[in-house]
Amino acid sequence: MSNVEVERSIEAILMVVDEPVTELVLAQVLERPIEEIEAALSTLEGSYEERGFVLRKINGGWRFYSHPAYSAAVEKFVLDGQQSRLTQAALETLSVIAYRQPVSRARVSAIRGVNVEAVMKTLVTRGLVEESGLEHETGAILYKTTSYFLERLGLNSLEDLPALAPYLPDLDGLDEILDSLTD
C-alpha cells in the first residue's frame, strides 16, 4: 500500500466514522506502522487548509469537523433545517424502540424494513434515545428510551405506555420470522 493509498483509506474511514479514531486503531486496520499513519494524518491535516472542514486530533482521536470560520452557516443550518417536530420515520423508529427496548439498531432496521442509522442518530442527538449496554450474543449496541422521552410524551413511566392491541402477533414469534428473513 503506497503512502497515497494509506491517506485515501484514512480519509474514507474518517468520513464515515462517527467517533474519533486513534492512530493505533488506524494502524491496526490498515496494517501499517504507526509512524506511517501519523505521517499520513499530518499530510492530510495540512491538505484541508482551503476547505470548509478540518481534520483535528481531539482527546487522542482524529475526526472531521466543520471549519470554525463557517460556524455561522452551520448554526443557521442546524436551527433552520432541523424541525423541532419529529418526522414520520423518526416517530416510527421511536415507537419500535419504546415497545421493544432494549433493542439493537439491526433489529429496528429489520422491523421497519429500512436502514434506520440516520434516524437513530437523530433520536440520540435529540435526547430521546440512549445506549443501554451490549447485546449478549452479538455484541451489538442496545438502545432504550430516555426519561426525556417520557417527559415529552407526558408519561410518568414506561408502564404508562398504552398497551398494544392483543391481536398483535406474539413478539417473540415475530422476531423469529424477521431473523429468518434477514439471515
Next chain:
Amino acid sequence: MSNVEVERSIEAILMVVDEPVTELVLAQVLERPIEEIEAALSTLEGSYEERGFVLRKINGGWRFYSHPAYSAAVEKFVLDGQQSRLTQAALETLSVIAYRQPVSRARVSAIRGVNVEAVMKTLVTRGLVEESGLEHETGAILYKTTSYFLERLGLNSLEDLPALAPYLPDLDGLDEILDSLTD
C-alpha cells in the same frame, strides 16, 4: 459571499449532517440562488477526485460517502453489514416493478412467467417495495419502489434508471394483449 465562501460553507454544513441535504435547503440557509448552489456543489464534487471520499446526490439529497475504492478499509469499521444479497428472482422482480410501477402482482407474474408472491413479500419486507393503492378496474393492490430502493441502487431519482433494451417491443401494446388473455 464569494463563490469560494459558498463552497466552504456547503462543505462545513455537509460535515455535520445526519441526512442528505437538498439544494433548496442549502440555498435557503446560505441565502443564495439555487443555481449558485448547484454550481458550487458541482465544483465541489469534482474537487474530491483524488480523495478517499466522494460527494454524491442520491435520492434528491447531497452528502459525503466514502470512496468505493477504499470499501475494504471502511468495512472493518462498519460492522452493520446486514446487506444480504438479493436472489436473481428478487432482482428480476424488482426490475419489473421499477420500470412498470405502479404495478399489480399479477402483472409482474405475467411478465416473469412465474408466480412472484413469495419474492414480492421479501421485497416488501426488505423495504425495497411498498403498496401504492389499488388498481381501478380490478381492485388489485399496486406496488411501487421505495426511496430506500433508490438509496440501495445509488440513484438520485427514478428517472436515472438505465434505459430498457431498445429492441423491446412496445410494452403498452403488449400489456393490452396480455390483459385480454388473462381476463
Next chain:
Amino acid sequence: MALAPDTAIEENSDVNPSSGGFSVHLSNFDGPFDLLLQLISRHKMDVTEVALSLVTDEFISFIRELEASGAGWNLDQATEFLVVAATLLDLKAARLLPSGEVEDEEDLALLEARDLLFARLLQYRAFKEIAATFGERILAADKSFPRVVALDPALAALLPEVLIGVGPQRFAAIAERVLTPKVSPVVAVEHLHMPLVSVMEESKRVVEALRHSTSLSFRNLVSDADSTMVVVARFLALLDLYRQGVLRFDQVLALGELHIRWIGSLEGEVEITDEFDIPVVLEMDDSTESGENV
C-alpha cells in the same frame, strides 16, 4: 389460446419466502421463460429467428426430466411450463405441415401465438438484463458508505425542545402498525381445486347408460363415480328424469336395492333441466374470527 399462466394460484405453504424459492431451481432456471431463453441462447439463436423444432424438443424433454426427477412440482408450476410447451408444440406442428394457403385462419392464429410468445420472451429478456444491472449497481452502492454523524453536542444544544407531535394513544397506534408484519393479503383458492360436478352432464350419462341396458340398479349406475358429488348429481338427475316420466323406480324392500328401468324413447333428445346447475350465492358469514395473520 391463453398464454398467461394463472397467477392467482398461491404458493405452497411450505415454501420459505426468504429464498424467493417458488420457482423451479432444479436445473438452474427460473420459470418457463427462463428455460426457453436459456435453450435459445445455448444454440446462439436470435429470439426472433428461432429454429423452433429443436428448442421445442429440448423444452419438452426438460419438462420430462423434471417430472422423472421425482422432485415433483405443483399445479401452477406445471401449468406455467405446459402453456409454453403447448404453444411451442403447436408452432412446431404447423412447421411440419406443408404450408399451403397462408390466409388460413389457423395459420394466422399460430402466427399471433408465436409473435406473442416471442414478444413476452423479449420483454422477459429485457428485464433480465436490467436485473443484472441492478445487481451491479447495488453492489457498487454498497461499497460507498454515507457520512452519518450525530450532531455535535455543542450544536445540539442550540436546538429547540423536540416535539413528538402525538399523544400516547396515537404513539401506540404507530407502534402497532409498525410492529405488525407486512404480509401481503392473499386470496384463498384451494376450493377451486374441487372439480364442479354438473347435473346436466351426469344426466346425459345416466340416459345413455339406461338406454343401453334398459334396467340398472342405482349401485351399478354410480359404480364408476369418483366422488360423492357425482353420486348426488346422478341421483338428482334420476329425480328429474322421473318427473319427465322416462323411467321407473323399483324398490322391493325399504333401504333395499333400487332398480331403475328406462321407459322413454331409445333415441332422440331428452329434455334435461339445468335447475341444479345454477350457481347459488350464499351470504358470506363475517362473524368468523380473522385470526392471527402471521
